[in-house]
Structures are given as C-alpha cells and as structure tokens.
Amino acid sequence: QKEVEQDPGPLSVPEGAIVSLNCTYSNSAFQYFMWYRQYSRKGPELLMYTYSSGNKEDGRFTAQVDKSSKYISLFIRDSQPSDSATYLCAANGGSQGNLIFGKGTKLSVKP
Amino acid sequence: EAQVTQNPRYLITVTGKKLTVTCSQNMNHEYMSWYRQDPGLGLRQIYYSMNVEVTDKGDVPEGYKVSRKEKRNFPLILESPSPNQTSLYFCASSLYRGSRETQYFGPGTRLLVL
Numbered sequence: 377q378k379e380v381e382q383d384p385g386p387l388s389v390p391e392g393a394i395v396s397l398n399c400t401y402s403n404s405a406f407q408y409f410m411w412y413r414q415y416s417r418k419g420p421e422l423l424m425y426t427y428s429s430g431n432k433e434d435g436r437f438t439a440q441v442d443k444s445s446k447y448i449s450l451f452i453r454d455s456q457p458s459d460s461a462t463y464l465c466a467a468n469g470g471s472q473g474n475l476i477f478g479k480g481t482k483l484s485v486k487p
Numbered sequence: 488e489a490q491v492t493q494n495p496r497y498l499i500t501v502t503g504k505k506l507t508v509t510c511s512q513n514m515n516h517e518y519m520s521w522y523r524q525d526p527g528l529g530l531r532q533i534y535y536s537m538n539v540e541v542t543d544k545g546d547v548p549e550g551y552k553v554s555r556k557e558k559r560n561f562p563l564i565l566e567s568p569s570p571n572q573t574s575l576y577f578c579a580s581s582l583y584r585g586s587r588e589t590q591y592f593g594p595g596t597r598l599l600v601l
Contacts, residue, residue, distance in 0.1 A: 384527070419491075419577050419592030420530070464530065474520075474545065475590065479529035 379403050382465055382478030391487050395452040399465035399478045402446065406467040406476075409441050411450045414462045414480065423463070424450070455485045489514045491593035493578050499599045500568055508563045508596050510578030516591075518584045519561040520545065521553065523574040524595075530577070536561055537584050568600045 382399045389395055397411075408427055412420035424439040426432045432439045440449040448465050465478040491512045500506055512519065520535035522545075532545030536555040550572055552564040561580075565572060576596045581588040 382529075417595070419579075419594050421592065422589045425589075474532055474535065474584070477530040479527065 379406075379476045380465060380467055380478040382481055384479050384481055386482040386484060388484045388486060389455055391455060391457060391485055393455050393485070395450075395455050395459070395483060395485075397450040397452075397463050397465075397481050397483070399448040400446055401448065401467050401476075403467070403476075404446075405473075408468055409439070409448050410466040410475070411437075411439055411448075412464040412466060412477075414464060416461075420464055457485050457487050460484045489591065491578055491580055491591050493576075493593040493596050495596060496594065497597050499601065501601050502569055503567050506565050506568060506598075508565075508576060508578075508598070510561045510563065510593060511559050512561075512578075512580040512591070513559065514580065514582075514591065515558065516580035516582050517558070518582065518588070519555070519578065519580045520590075521551070521561070521563045522577045522579065523547065524577060525574050533563070533576075535584070568598075570600045572598065573600045574598060 380401045410425040411423045413423045414420040426439045426441050429441050429443040436453045438451040462480040462482045464480040466475045468475045494509045517538045521533040522530045524530050531547045533551050534553040536542045542553050578593040579590045581590045
C-alpha cells in the first residue's frame with residue numbers, strides 16, 4: 377500500500393462550485409501535510425501546508441487534516457477556470473523524512 | 488528571480504546512449520532531489536542530495552546516477568537509457584531536508600527513449 381493515496385479523478389466542476397479534494401495516508405508518523413498545484417507542462421508549486429491536525433485557510437483555499445482518520449482535504453471555494461490543474465497532496469514525518477506524494481487529482485473548472 | 492532550471496526541456500534519444508539532464512538552482516539551497524512523474528504512478532523520488540558530495544537513493548534509483556560537486560548543480564545521469572525510463576523528470580530544491588521547507592520544482596524534462 378502506497379503511503380499516501382489520492383483519487384486521480386479527473387474531476388470536472390462548473391465555475392463557482394465548491395471543490396473538495398481528498399487524500400488518505402497510512403503512516404502515523406506523518407506530521408506535515410502539503411498541497412501542491414501543477415499546471416499543465418509546469419512543475420508543481422506549493423499551495424498550502426499544515427502541521428498535524430486542524431484547518432488552515434488562505435483566500436479561497438482551505439486545507440484540513442484529520443489525524444485520527446488519517447485524512448487530508450483541500451477545499452476550493454468559488455472555483456475559477458484558472459484553478460484547473462492537477463493537485464497533489466504530500467506528507468512527511470519530520471526533518472529527516474522525504475516528502476511522499478499522492479498521485480494527484482486532475483481538476484477542470486468549466487466556465 | 489529564485490528558480491530551478493533544467494536542461495534540456497525535451498529530449499529524444501535511443502536505447503543505450505548516455506545522457507545527462509542538468510539542474511541548477513540559484514537559491515543557495517542545500518537539499519536537491521530528482522523525481523520522475525508517470526501517468527497513474529505520480530511523483531516518485533529517484534535520488535536526493537542533502538549537501539555537496541552527499542547523495543542518497545530515493546524510491547526508484549535503478550538506472551540513474553547523480554553527482555553533487557557544487558551546491559547549485561545536481562545533474563541526473565542515465566548511463567544506458569532504456570525505454571522504461573521514458574518519463575517526465577523534475578528537479579527540486581529546498582533550503583534543508585525539512586518538513587516545512589517549500590520544495591521548488593524545475594519546469595520538467597520530457598524524455599523519450601526509443
């Protein structure tokens with residue numbers, strides 16, 4: 377079993393919809409959780425990170441971690457066509473750990 | 488501008504012909520790594536380097552070599568490429584191998600091995 381699981385989609389939503397992207401992980405030692413966004417033909421770029429459990433909000437984006445269920449979520453409010461990209465969740469367990477990525481979910485927001 | 492650069496961006500080669508993909512960062516980062524990205528498999532780490540002359544294997548190191556002679560450069564070497572190494576390759580760097588450190592990714596190198 378891969379340590380970080382992510383539904384690859386694709387996911388297609390109309391403009392303005394609320395988008396929910398999810399991952400699960402298996403390693404209880406994971407403490408840091410990130411979401412990367414990757415536009416077509418570009419490298420991934422960090423969107424948000426959270427430490428341990430809880431929520432973090434940045435504009436239209438909210439990252440949520442539930443360590444009890446080993447569940448990572450990214451919510452996008454008022455989605456825009458410019459949000460169309462592949463979203464990768466990632467996690468690691470501390471300063472000695474490498475980042476483990478999910479496979480990515482391809483999101484398309486239709487005008 | 489802070490960035491990670493990779494060259495070439497696109498490469499078509501034949502089985503067995505040695506090639507090198509260069510990676511350079513201008514942020515004085517200590518930690519650098521190489522990933523390959525394949526459909527259905529996601530990003531997988533090939534090799535990483537925690538500092539000059541310090542390199543280690545990632546999840547899929549077979550068929551690849553790296554070197555870190557200077558802090559800014561981390562080339563990926565395929566001594567005898569095979570078709571199963573056809574992939575999209577990303578170089579990344581961060582200040583340290585730390586949990587909260589943002590990893591900056593290069594633009595990618597698309598490799599086709601015939």
